[in-house]
Amino acid sequence: MNKKKEFVAMIKENEGLLYKITTLYTQDRDDREDLYQEIVYQLWKSYHTFKKDSKPSTWMYRVALNTAIYHLKKSKRKVSTVPLDNENLRFPDSRDTFEEEQIQTLYMQIQKLSLMEKGIILLYLEGKNHEEIAIIVGLSVSNIGTRMSRIREKLKTQMNKAN
Amino acid sequence: MELEEMKAAWQALSEKVEKQEKPTHKMIEKMTEQKFRSGTNSIFYSEILGSIICFAAALFLIVNFHSIDQQVMQVFGAVCIGLLIALPVISLITLRQLRKVNVSLLSYAEAIQTFTLKKIRFQNFQKLNIALALFLMVLFLPVLMDILGKDISQTPYFWSMVFPLGVGFFIGFAIWVMKHYNNALRRAEEVLSELDK
Numbered sequence: 001m002n003k004k005k006e007f008v009a010m011i012k013e014n015e016g017l018l019y020k021i022t023t024l025y026t027q028d029r030d031d032r033e034d035l036y037q038e039i040v041y042q043l044w045k046s047y048h049t050f051k052k053d054s055k056p057s058t059w060m061y062r063v064a065l066n067t068a069i070y071h072l073k074k075s076k077r078k079v080s081t082v083p084l085d086n087e088n089l090r091f092p093d094s095r096d097t098f099e100e101e102q103i104q105t106l107y108m109q110i111q112k113l114s115l116m117e118k119g120i121i122l123l124y125l126e127g128k129n130h131e132e133i134a135i136i137v138g139l140s141v142s143n144i145g146t147r148m149s150r151i152r153e154k155l156k157t158q159m160n161k162a163n
Numbered sequence: 164m165e166l167e168e169m170k171a172a173w174q175a176l177s178e179k180v181e182k183q184e185k186p187t188h189k190m191i192e193k194m195t196e197q198k199f200r201s202g203t204n205s206i207f208y209s210e211i212l213g214s215i216i217c218f219a220a221a222l223f224l225i226v227n228f229h230s231i232d233q234q235v236m237q238v239f240g241a242v243c244i245g246l247l248i249a250l251p252v253i254s255l256i257t258l259r260q261l262r263k264v265n266v267s268l269l270s271y272a273e274a275i276q277t278f279t280l281k282k283i284r285f286q287n288f289q290k291l292n293i294a295l296a297l298f299l300m301v302l303f304l305p306v307l308m309d310i311l312g313k314d315i316s317q318t319p320y321f322w323s324m325v326f327p328l329g330v331g332f333f334i335g336f337a338i339w340v341m342k343h344y345n346n347a348l349r350r351a352e353e354v355l356s357e358l359d360k
Contacts, residue, residue: 008188008192012191016181046267046268049267066266066271069278125170135270155166
């Protein structure tokens with residue numbers, strides 16, 4: 001398999017990760033699609049730095065989260081992007097169900113967190129353990145533990161206020 | 164909602180994501196081939212436009228420099244040319260540094276720190292830029308009048324109305340911009356202090 005095909009297959013396998021990061025770090029659909037493309041571009045650009053002995057998802061989380069930071073405060077002005085068929089990059093629409101409501105509430109509350117907290121909680125919800133989070137985020141395992149307790153309290157307070 | 168419930172909601176979302184329509188292989192390949200515009204590009208475009216205007220003004224002064232009569236105006240003109248060239252160049256360099264980063268080599272914490280520090284540097288420079296732009300305007304106007312062969316002292320209401328109004332407008336604009344940058348800087352500093360907690 002050539003390098004590009006290998007890369008595309010890796011993206012396809014981990015697309016859910018890209019969707020969740022782009023949704024958490026953007027405010028609207030256009031911005032989300034721009035960030036999605038930017039992440040894919042950055043991943044490809046740094047594909048040679050990916051060490052095959054580590055998990056592809058760990059490397060992808062790192063590059064995707066870092067790209068999201070550099071994408072912050074995007075102007076509303078439309079800029080040229082790779083022409084995409086919007087229908088093919090469709091994200092799930094909210095439906096009026098309890099589950100959807102819970103997901104929406106969760107997203108809204110996570111959006112209110114600081115950049116660092118947002119990154120940590122995202123990785124936690126994605127099922128990463130404290131060691132893996134520490135590697136991606138670049139903090140000590142004990143620091144992650146402390147921050148996790150703080151985030152837990154913060155989210156609880158936010159949820160109570162919202163209800 | 165407790166963290167465990169959040170995890171369950173997140174899991175439900177993950178399952179939905181898996182079922183949805185995805186970009187095709189071809190689309191992903193396209194994304195790797197074409198350098199598309201990232202977030203900071205909109206700032207980059209306005210900076211480039213501003214730089215073109217500054218360079219055009221500098222070129223105008225250079226071409227017409229011989230027609231400036233008074234020695235003091237020649238000094239003003241030379242300072243204006245220097246500022247009109249230096250300011251946009253420094254601005255573009257600072258902005259380029261903001262964009263130039265290898266996201267794969269940094270951890271998330273390092274990326275937040277690097278980006279925030281670069282942003283603070285850029286915003287501080289923009290504040291200085293505004294102050295210098297006011298200075299430039301004060302110098303540029305009399306030089307322009309001299310080039311056009313107009314005697315400022317003969318222009319009705321120039322010193323009593325036109326000039327103070329122009330400066331007043333610019334100061335008002337500068338205060339508004341400064342306020343914006345100060346708020347942005349405060350937020351950036353908050354992000355940095357949060358990293359040390």
